[in-house]
Amino acid sequence: MRVLVTGGAGYVGSVSVEGLLRAGHTVTVLDTLVTGHRAAVAPGAELVVGTLSDASLVAGLLRSKGIEAVVHCGARSLVGESIANPALYYRENVAGGVALLEALREVGVDRLVFSSSAAVYGAPDSAAVDETAVLRPINPYGETKRAFEGALTWYGRGHGLRAVALRYFNVAGASQAFGEHHQPETHLIPNVLAGAAGGTPVTIMGTDYPTPDGTPVRDYIHVEDLSDAHLAALELTAAAPPGLEVCNLGSGSGFSVWEVLRAAQEAVGAPIPHEVGARRAGDPPVLVATNDRARDVLGWTPRRGTLQEMIGSAWRWRQAHPQGYAEG
Ligand SMILES: NC(=O)c1ccc[n+]([C@@H]2O[C@H](COP(=O)([O-])OP(=O)(O)OC[C@H]3O[C@@H](n4cnc5c(N)ncnc54)[C@H](O)[C@@H]3O)[C@@H](O)[C@H]2O)c1
Incomplete structure (x- = not known):
């Protein structure tokens, strides 16, 4: 399958791209490199430097590469930064995400896997959280993840999108080739x-x-286990009815x-x-x-x-x- 990975030069994206290539998929990475690294893009994937907020760029890529599904990891993800600059988070994670969805709709690509986060739950009442827990984010970062999940639900109902939101807990570890390099590092x-x-x-x-x-x-969840979950979620979007499936990813x-x-x-x-x-x-x-x-x-x-x-x-x-x- 031909897959577009947004944020594929980042920590999670780099290891997922590796997993997709290993599984035989053809991968295009779209990344601004704002927190990612050119050297983190696995050989075999094509890197396009640009923003997912640019719907016409994305639509052009979907067409020219014949993309069939998207793994959407690209985002801003620093809690403190989101509190200091909520506009950046709404612009990139929500408005940018919706621009991506508009490009998918325009071209007719209807499969997407989304990197969501446990931050959608905020500080939950029970220690072990399942997907039915109330979503009460306590920072703009979590709020933008929740808002984009909402957009996915409505694009499912209105436009036939088949999406899976994976709510990662704490991602850790490295593959042999790719690891975590953030500046600043908060993990x-x-x-x-x-x-x-x-x-x-x-x-x-x-x-x-x-x-x-x-x-x-x-x-904590190993980043290679997360890559496996991305593959399984991509498969699910082939068979699932339109709408949003949500899964926690933790141990x-x-x-x-x-x-x-x-x-x-x-x-x-x-x-x-x-x-x-x-x-x-x-x-x-x-x-x-x-x-x-x-x-x-x-x-x-x-x-x-x-x-x-x-x-x-x-x-x-x-x-x-x-x-x-x-x-x-
Ligand atoms: N790492 C974790 O523990 C964790 C936990 C929960 C959720 N997540 C989510 O997983 C995803 C990946 O996280 P990560 O740790 O790999 O972060 P990361 O910062 O390493 O990777 C994000 C990538 O997205 C790119 N990017 C940012 N804005 C973009 C845009 N507008 N267009 C294109 N590319 C853009 C960055 O350059 C970077 O390569 C994020 O959506 C994050 O919110 C991560």
């Missing part, structure tokens, strides 16, 4: 590993949560910040410098996905769910790319 595991490599010591934000060891518990259980730090120390083979700081506003004690729906609907369960696999692969990638993608 725990790369920041712990940066501390191990002589960078800024990581700050543990709060040790007085009502959890077994006092630190927050989060659900169904979680790891605390101390557990992550300990596993990272084992992977690195040395103590990792860290500091204990205050809680971050809005962080719930426990946030874990139920993943029954992904299992039932996509036939997907995580296969690389241990901290050893996730942190070990991230550390190996970091050692092979000490400057991230900056070197090339």
Whole structure:
């Protein structure tokens, strides 16, 4: 199949492109490179530098490449930035997303997989969240993900779009070739590993949560498992009736910040410098996905769910790319 991947030069997109190519698909990547990297686009995929907000550019690409389905990873995804600059998030994630949908509608492409987020739930009442939980985002980033999911529902009803929104929890790990390189980096595991490599010591934000060891518990999913879920979701859009299917992507259980730090120390083979700081506003004690729906609907369960696999692969990638993608 011929697939367009928006954001295919980013962390999640790069590994998903790799998975799509391995599965025999032909891939075009559309990316502004605003947070992505040219070197993160797998050989074999074609990179077009441009924005998904440009409906005429996208429509031209869909036609000229004969695109049959879209994996939509391209977005702004920094919570703090979204609070400081909500307009950017509404413009890129909502208005830009709708421009993409208009291009699909114009050309008659009716299959899309969307990188949504657990941020749509906000700070849920129960620790284990299923897809029926109330959507109450607590920042513009989560709100824009929720809004775009809404657009997908209405494009399904009105225009026959078949879409799957995958609500990722915390993505971690690396493939052999592609890993996580964000600037700034806000995710725990790369920041712990940066501390191990002589960078800024990581700050543990709060040790007085009502959890077994006092630190927050989060659900982590290996980026290659996520790539597998993208493939399964793409297949689902072939058979599904028009509309939006929504699946959490998580492991169904979680790891605390101390557990992550300990596993990272084992992977690195040395103590990792860290500091204990205050809680971050809005962080719930426990946030874990139920993943029954992904299992039932996509036939997907995580296969690389241990901290050893996730942190070990991230550390190996970091050692092979000490400057991230900056070197090339
Ligand atoms: N990484 C996670 O833990 C996580 C968790 C939940 C959801 N997500 C979602 O997954 C997706 C990918 O996340 P990521 O961590 O790989 O982020 P990333 O920043 O590494 O990748 C995003 C990519 O999109 C590109 N991009 C941004 N705006 C664009 C535009 N207008 N047109 C074309 N390309 C554009 C960027 O250059 C980048 O390559 C995002 O939608 C994010 O919200 C990620």
